[in-house]
Amino acid sequence: MIPHAAILNKAKDRKFEADPDQAPTEDYHDIVNQLEKEGEWEVHRVPEPYVEVKNKYGRTKKIPVEQTWHHKSCGQCGHIPGYSTSIFWINRKLGLDYHDPTDQTSCTAWNYYASATSNAAAQAAVAMRNFAAAHETGYYPIIHCATSFGHYKETRQQLIHHPELRRQVRAILAKLGKKLIMPEEIVHYSEWVHAVRDRIAERQVHDMSGIRATVHPACHYHKLIGEDAVYAPEVYGAQRSAIITSTLQALGIEVGDYSTWADCCGFGFRHILVSRDFSRSFAVQRKIEVMKEEVDPDILITHDTGCVTTLDQSQFAAKAHDRNVGLAVMSDSQLCALAMGAHPYKVLQLHWHSTDSRPFLEKLGVDHQKAFAEFEQAVEELKSGKKEYMTWEDADG
Amino acid sequence: MTLDLSGKQYAGVDYDEKERLFEEVKKDFRFEQYLYGCYECGICVAACPSARFYDFSPRKIAQSVAREDVDLFYVFLNDSVWDCSQCFSCDVCPRKNSPGGLITLMREVAVNNGLASAQEALEGYGRVVYKIMATGTQVAPDMLQANAFPDWGPHVKDIAENLEAWRRALPPETMHTTEASWQVDEKTITELYLIWHMTGVMDMIKEVDEGLFMILQDVMEEKLEDAGYDVSFD
Ligand code: SF4
Ligand code: SF4
Secondary structure, eight states: OOOHHHHHHHHHHOOOOOOGGGOSSOOHHHHHHHHHHTTSOEEEOOOSSEEEEEETTSOEEEEEOSSEEEEOOHHHHHHOHHHHHHHHHHHHHTTOOEEOOSSOOOOOHHHHHHHOOSOHHHHHHHHHHHHHHHHHHTOEEEESOHHHHHHHHHHHHHHHHOHHHHHHHHHHHHHTTOOOEEESSOOBHHHHHHHTHHHHHHTOOSOOTTOEEEEEOOHHHHTTTGGGSEEOTTSGGGSSOOTTHHHHHHTTOEEOOOTTTTSOOSOTTTHHHHOHHHHHHHIIIIIIHHHHHHTOOSEEEEOSHHHHHHHHHTHHHHHTTTOSOOOOEEEHHHHHHHHTTOOTTTTSOGGGOSSOOHHHHHHHTOOHHHHHHHHHHHHHHHHTTSOSSOOHHHHHO | OOOOTTOGGGTTSOHHHHHHHHHHHHHSTTHHHHOSOOOOOOHHHHHOHHHHHSSOOHHHHHHHHHTTOHHHHHHHHHHTGGGOOOOOGGGGOTTOOOHHHHHHHHHHHHHHTTOHHHHHHTTTOHHHHHHHHHHSOSSOGGGOOTTTOGGGOTHHHHHHHHHHHHHHTOSSGGGOOSSSSSOOOHHHHHHHHHHHHHHTHHHHHHHHOHHHHHHHHHHHHHHHHHTTOOOOOO
């Protein structure tokens, strides 16, 4: 048997300082800027104030704090809407200016990775249309979905290396009356959470020091064009990407390590829709059961459309097979909002989840019965026509 | 199911046809960055989720293409590529390959050529393709139906029954929609349709699902006409 615990503990003691001069890849910042000088595109600069962090190879990455244009995720808004709601709620509570656009399409990459019914030019045109739309508003794009984030990095790489593709996409955008705009950084919202985690912790109303969590990082965040991912020496000794774990630590949560941390969740893009036996088996056997056996956490925190979906929705059927499941799943945004006192149903919208987060809420001292009754009351007001929508003010009421 | 690598199942397919498809994969501009050769080390397999539950190997796929084994490539093109999870865990390859990226290209060629295996793989997937191409968002709230996701738990039925009210119980005002994940502007949808038109994506749909093509064609041509564009997808 492999002595995972001994190996992992040893790894914790190692500190790795990435040296940008030793990076195995060219610096995308240099090329993006060079192409701007050559008139190939315009660069959308990260607005001030920004936070400087380090990427995988020790290069500086700027994370915008506000004036953010929220590139939403179809899977989050469609099926886990408390995920995106929590991101907006945190922005509002921190008093940060943001824009929630309607001039935005999905990145369409879930479909592309599932069915291949698209091509590189179409995918790049969709990406660059969204980036141009963001630029027109003056707000800076921040990406909610790790697959959009990963796919846009792939797109940037293809556009950087293939002048013909640039020409083709520029011509398509011109027909739409848009310019070719490349953001200075492609930013994932978890990086923003990482950048403002101390501000979130300052507003924390629930003590989380007795909580033990496990983390699952999205493959498309740190494996697909892995360079952009954020690493920090104080988190896993910069051996692994820092986001989520850094945030949980700032909230006082103990993050438990487990031997399949780097494994995928089993989402599979097409599998989660048409071959779910695979997604379910993988999620349960390679992630949930391993976490439960090695850490026995109170909560699993992850950060992507596909990962939250798969890890949350796959546990129900596994119960019928007496598998070791029953682990509540949330996004980092939902957990942070909860820590800051957000309503579990009006903001986190936990009734859209499959797993049972009530034991976790009880451990924090949150009265979930009362909270759900409040939510139901609000829904009654909507159904009776007394109110048309739940407003942000209602959500805090 | 065990994968039959003998190639006997495709003995009736002309070698020239297999080679034509092989060349189509190699011709893609991304190919040179996805495959540099193969050490045959199997590191990609160790990282691969699909390899744990299917008779599936990114090593064998990369190897067959790097060795230009056209018969074996054709087996993978039909019987293997749809098992991939497209997670890109295999990007850890020490040769700097992206076996997952190579598989994306192979799938695209399978779709472009209307292979029966691609049509079969995409059966039951038409609604998703329709959603993304027609509405600009993919997994819309109204797709959460108990008969579609019986294994996810009883909450799916609750969501379906309360969908309209629960969507209005979302504070962000862009998210009160049920047919799309958020409210997308008409102008934005028009621009998306123009992108599909200018990049030939509808031709791909036609190859794998003629019925879906016709439905999408109607929806898109009408909307584009309303917006003042004279565009035909034929
Ligand atoms: S594709 Fe890369 S990781 Fe996989 S066997 Fe070949 S060299 Fe090794
Ligand atoms: S992208 Fe496909 S081949 Fe690569 S690791 Fe993921 S499932 Fe395996």
